[in-house]
Amino acid sequence: MSSLPDAVEALITELTRLPGIGRKTAQRLAFHLLKSRSEAPRRLAHVLERVASDVTFCPRCNNLSERGELCTICSAPRRNESIVCVVETPTDVLAIERTGRFDGSYHVLGGSINPLEGVGPEDLALDSLFARIDDGGIRELILASSATLEGDTTALFIARQVQGRDLKVTRLARGIPMGGDLEFSDEHTISRAIQARTDFEG
Amino acid sequence: MSSLPDAVEALITELTRLPGIGRKTAQRLAFHLLKSRSEAPRRLAHVLERVASDVTFCPRCNNLSERGELCTICSAPRRNESIVCVVETPTDVLAIERTGRFDGSYHVLGGSINPLEGVGPEDLALDSLFARIDDGGIRELILASSATLEGDTTALFIARQVQGRDLKVTRLARGIPMGGDLEFSDEHTISRAIQARTDFEG
Known part of the structure; x- marks a missing residue:
């Protein structure tokens, strides 16, 4: 028999469903939330409810958006809509946006083709991508x-x-990552980097 | 400008308040929750609401309990109520219960005296402990x-x-932990273990 109230057990079980959160971490998180009695659990519950009811997918690019509207990128002025960067997840959009070096638009597939896990092309946002291409205006x-x-x-x-x-169809360059030590790079990365070697710019 | 909907940003911010969860982990958790659209966020919100409204502190021992009732240990039959184990947190109760070697009752202080963080004796559940002792029946x-x-x-x-x-007032034994390597034990632990050495039982 556990010495914990059922409600706390239920919270711990729910937290262990999250990636990288085992039973011990879930317990620590649950107790942390309980420290403030009802305040912290209620605040987190509130933002979760808001996410559940408000967050939708952008009807154009399938990135995260709110209440069925275009996402912040598709609705932003001055983005180059003739270049579409096709990524797997909204996290990838964040990663590219952080560079500040891309002003085109995106298309979020929602995953990648993975026969072993039963993910086929029909499970990805490909129809909407091809429809965007059919509409014209996309160069790359x-x-x-x-x-x-x-x-x-x-x-x-x-x-x-x-x-x-x-x-024009392109792919991100492969090679040794910045700060990457050759010694610790795997042989595939190194052989790709050799094949794709570029002229030295001194 | 972030490419994320406000609701998602709010969720990430709330998750970073949890111990050991940085921005990157919070993002990963938020996106994981969003994968199932509204289902996972709503389920977690539900258990959080339940915890916020139902979880209280045991009126006798200050452990976690539900709806103001006695906790599962204080309400269990056949626990030895003449021995009270005084611990800092409900997690400590869990840890001791896991051993299955203690059938007494507990008293959860809710922390420890820490002048640097402004936690004095008045912030701990000490009055209720002394009241229990005054009521009589406690031997150890x-x-x-x-x-x-x-x-x-x-x-x-x-x-x-x-x-x-x-x-009778006792303290948990100090010494080398089970499986503990002497080489990696600190000098305080070793000197306590030497002082408190016990007769060899072959």
Whole structure:
């Protein structure tokens, strides 16, 4: 028998569903929330309810948005809508936006093709991507899916589907990451970096 | 400008208030919750609301309980109520219960005396502990506060307050932890273990 009230047990169980949160961490989080009695749990419950009711997907690019509206990027003025960067998740959009070096628009697939986990092309936001291309105005598609087998498969699938169209299709460069030590880079990364070597700019 | 909806930003901010959760982890958790659209956020919100409204403190021992009732331990039959184990937090109760080697009752202080953080004896559930002792029937008080400066201070404070009463006052044994390597034990632990050495039982 646990010495904890059922409600606390239920909270701990729910927290362990989160990625990287085991039973011990969940317990620590639950007790932290309980320290303030009802205040902290209620505040977190409130923002979760708000997320559950307000957050939707952008009808154009499938990024996160609110109440069915266009996302903050699609509704921003002065973004280059002729370049579309295709990514797997909204987190990828955040990562690219943090660089401040991309002013195009995005298309969020919602994952990558992964037959082992039963994720096929039909599970991704591909129809809406092809519809955007059909609407015209897109000159370049940057396939920024992950540098994994699944990401590559997804990129290949999209590249084949848009073959023959008047569309430049690119992929993010592969190579040694900034600050990356050659000694600790895997052989695939190194061989890609050798193949894709660039002229030295002194 | 963030590319995230306000509701998601609010959720991430709220999650970073939790111990050990930085911005990146909070983002990962928020996106995980959003994967299922509204289902997962709503389920977590629900258990948080339940915790906020139902969880109270046991009127006898100050452990967590529900709706103002006695906690599961105080209301359990066949617990030895003449031995009270005084701990800092409900997590400590869990830790001791897990051993299955203690059938006495508890008293949860809700922290330890820590002048640097402004926690004095008046902030702990000490009045209710002394009231329990006044009520009679308690033969032994196990001071199981942490083996830290604050825990020791708290234990000393309680021991002094109950001095002169017909009450056995004990403290958890200190020593090398099970599986503990002498090489990696600090000198305080080792010197306590030497002082408190016990007869060899072959």
